[in-house]
Amino acid sequence: MSDDSTRGRILIPLLQKVTSFRQSGLAGWGILVGAGIVVVLALMTTLSPLISPYNPIAINVGPILSPPSAQHPLGTNHLGQDMLSRVISGGAIMFQVAVLSVIVCLIVGVPIGLFASYVGGNTDKLASLVMDSIYAFPGLVLAIAIAAMLGPGVINMALSIAVVYVPSYFRIIRSQVLTIKELPYVEAAHMIGARGRSILFSYILPNVVPSIVAVATINFADAILTAAGLTFVGLGLPVSTPDWGWDLTYGRRLLPSGAWWVITFPGLMVVLLALGFTLIGEGLSELYNPRLQK
Amino acid sequence: MSLRSYIIARILLSVPMIMLLLTFVFLLIRVLPGDPAMLHFEKNVEPATLQAFKHELGLDKPLITQYFDYLAGLLRGDFGKSMQDYSPVSQQIFSAFPATLELAIWATIIMVALGISLGVTAARSYNSTKDHSIRIFGTVSYAIPVFFLGEVLIMVFAIFLRWFPSGGRMYPGITPPGLCVGGTCYTTGLYVLDSLLAGSLQDLYLSIRYLTLPSLALGLVLCGIFIRLTRSNMMETLQLDFVTAARARGLKERTVVYGYALRNAFLPVLTMMGLQFAALLAGAILTETTFSWPGLGRYLVDRIGFRDYTAIQGVVIFFGLLVTGVSLIVDILYAYLDPRIRL
Numbered sequence: 001m002s003d004d005s006t007r008g009r010i011l012i013p014l015l016q017k018v019t020s021f022r023q024s025g026l027a028g029w030g031i032l033v034g035a036g037i038v039v040v041l042a043l044m045t046t047l048s049p050l051i052s053p054y055n056p057i058a059i060n061v062g063p064i065l066s067p068p069s070a071q072h073p074l075g076t077n078h079l080g081q082d083m084l085s086r087v088i089s090g091g092a093i094m095f096q097v098a099v100l101s102v103i104v105c106l107i108v109g110v111p112i113g114l115f116a117s118y119v120g121g122n123t124d125k126l127a128s129l130v131m132d133s134i135y136a137f138p139g140l141v142l143a144i145a146i147a148a149m150l151g152p153g154v155i156n157m158a159l160s161i162a163v164v165y166v167p168s169y170f171r172i173i174r175s176q177v178l179t180i181k182e183l184p185y186v187e188a189a190h191m192i193g194a195r196g197r198s199i200l201f202s203y204i205l206p207n208v209v210p211s212i213v214a215v216a217t218i219n220f221a222d223a224i225l226t227a228a229g230l231t232f233v234g235l236g237l238p239v240s241t242p243d244w245g246w247d248l249t250y251g252r253r254l255l256p257s258g259a260w261w262v263i264t265f266p267g268l269m270v271v272l273l274a275l276g277f278t279l280i281g282e283g284l285s286e287l288y289n290p291r292l293q294k
Numbered sequence: 295m296s297l298r299s300y301i302i303a304r305i306l307l308s309v310p311m312i313m314l315l316l317t318f319v320f321l322l323i324r325v326l327p328g329d330p331a332m333l334h335f336e337k338n339v340e341p342a343t344l345q346a347f348k349h350e351l352g353l354d355k356p357l358i359t360q361y362f363d364y365l366a367g368l369l370r371g372d373f374g375k376s377m378q379d380y381s382p383v384s385q386q387i388f389s390a391f392p393a394t395l396e397l398a399i400w401a402t403i404i405m406v407a408l409g410i411s412l413g414v415t416a417a418r419s420y421n422s423t424k425d426h427s428i429r430i431f432g433t434v435s436y437a438i439p440v441f442f443l444g445e446v447l448i449m450v451f452a453i454f455l456r457w458f459p460s461g462g463r464m465y466p467g468i469t470p471p472g473l474c475v476g477g478t479c480y481t482t483g484l485y486v487l488d489s490l491l492a493g494s495l496q497d498l499y500l501s502i503r504y505l506t507l508p509s510l511a512l513g514l515v516l517c518g519i520f521i522r523l524t525r526s527n528m529m530e531t532l533q534l535d536f537v538t539a540a541r542a543r544g545l546k547e548r549t550v551v552y553g554y555a556l557r558n559a560f561l562p563v564l565t566m567m568g569l570q571f572a573a574l575l576a577g578a579i580l581t582e583t584t585f586s587w588p589g590l591g592r593y594l595v596d597r598i599g600f601r602d603y604t605a606i607q608g609v610v611i612f613f614g615l616l617v618t619g620v621s622l623i624v625d626i627l628y629a630y631l632d633p634r635i636r637l
Contacts, residue, residue: 140576274437
């Protein structure tokens with residue numbers, strides 16, 4: 001099966017389902033609004049060198065801790081940095097960490113999930129035990145422990161987040177494969193002598209893809225919140241990078257002086273980004289999980 | 295399966311999970327690139343000092359000996375020595391735990407009460423503006439980092455309005471005395487309970503005032519999932535025959551909804567409480583840091599600052615054991631309440 005036919009079989013029906021609002025209702029709107037938020041924020045972050053009025057890490061571009069004004073629409077922080085410029089360019093780290101962690105999860109979680117649940121038996125039991133143990137553990141605590149050992153860095157943050165979320169992929173894939181592998185069309189593939197690998201990847205995988213996409217978008221939202229959390233406990237990146245998480249962390253110390261603008265705008269950006277991905281993820285799982293459909 | 299054999303089977307099942315966790319954390323600290331002792335000192339250290347340091351913590355022994363020492367220690371409730379001052383980590387953990395427990399209890403109350411009441415309201419007014427706004431609130435609350443919400447609450451209610459303190463558990467240096475009998479005082483470490491035991495209204499008022507903002511932040515962030523769960527369950531339940539029958543008998547709508555239908559929707563809520571316990575602890579770490587709440591989370595964050603890897607290991611293991619224990623209790627409770635589980 002070529003790539004084109006996969007795309008045709010999976011993505012086009014997905015788009016049709018999303019855009020026919022009579023069928024998808026609220027979920028379709030959620031997906032569209034969420035995607036809109038994510039695209040706008042991604043564009044803003046990519047174009048930040050062109051559109052931010054000041055250099056986001058240059059200090060003393062304005063007075064220290066100035067409230068929002070015509071000169072600095074979102075105010076300045078304790079180093080005299082322009083908050084608007086920091087808000088515009090502060091998403092880069094979060095996007096990088098989230099994208100990397102989702103990629104790692106896909107590379108590790110999807111094959112393990114497919115293989116273990118298709119083979120069954122002791123392989124499945126062992127994989128389930130390991131995955132359930134990780135899944136049961138407080139994710140942030142585990143990510144903190146790993147990040148504390150690995151040290152700061154985008155890749156290290158992404159890895160520590162990925163370890164926490166691989167089990168989510170494993171569980172959703174396993175639950176679906178267990179049902180799908182008993183269906184007549186898979187049996188028929190066996191009968192005509194298809195090999196295990198081609199059954200797994202050409203017959204079963206395409207039917208699991210929508211759920212994987214749904215988990216991945218929720219994973220994006222969680223990765224963003226976890227990355228912000230890691231920064232908040234002091235495991236983030238050095239000061240020299242503009243980052244919403246960093247502004248939220250250090251802005252806390254400025255609160256007693258009444259400088260609400262230092263935390264409010266970066267905080268709202270984190271909420272927006274996480275909300276965008278959550279809306280897409282929830283919409284997709286509502287469309288593809290009939291149990292939740294009402 | 296009888297309840298007793300279910301309980302035994304369930305306990306046996308958690309043993310490999312715990313072993314896996316202990317081994318993973320042990321290896322994480324010792325095998326990942328970078329010697330923890332070296333990392334602790336950040337390079338500038340005499341070899342002799344480093345050797346003495348490793349010897350004091352037992353980090354110079356062969357890995358397999360360290361592993362069994364570590365397991366034997368845990369069985370005695372010994373979480374090892376801190377890299378910072380060689381003090382026993384378990385002592386620190388046990389003295390910080392009540393603060394975390396108290397925060398977790400109040401946050402749970404807020405999260406469940408808010409989740410259930412909003413969920414029921416949404417289900418009763420299905421597809422109305424009220425329903426949509428409650429659902430949007432649930433989704434948005436999931437996307438808010440708990441420390442950002444905490445900062446906003448501090449800003450509004452502590453700094454601008456001055457209704458609540460911005461952090462801490464009590465006035466500095468004061469703890470409620472607890473239950474005092476003939477000169478000896480017994481404390482639980484839960485300030486609200488201790489104030490009640492001591493009969494001190496002043497302390498009770500203070501401890502609740504300090505608790506309000508942190509538990510509100512944590513409870514609000516986590517209530518979304520309970521809203522969704524209660525809403526979908528109630529919508530199903532309200533269409534069942536027994537609800538129609540109760541209505542037909544002329545019972546008041548309040549009695550039908552809260553007395554009959556809600557009872558049916560409670561079991562999933564209980565399961566979800568067990569599942570959310572891990573998220574609650576994770577949220578507590580960030581909430582405690584935001585509100586300078588002297589619990590385990592803040593202890594963990596302080597230790598990260600000192601690169602005190604033995605203490606980090608101790609807290610992580612303690613959290614892991616706690617979560618395993620709570621999910622065990624919830625599963626047993628569930629099996630007791632719903633005999634179908636045991637089949």
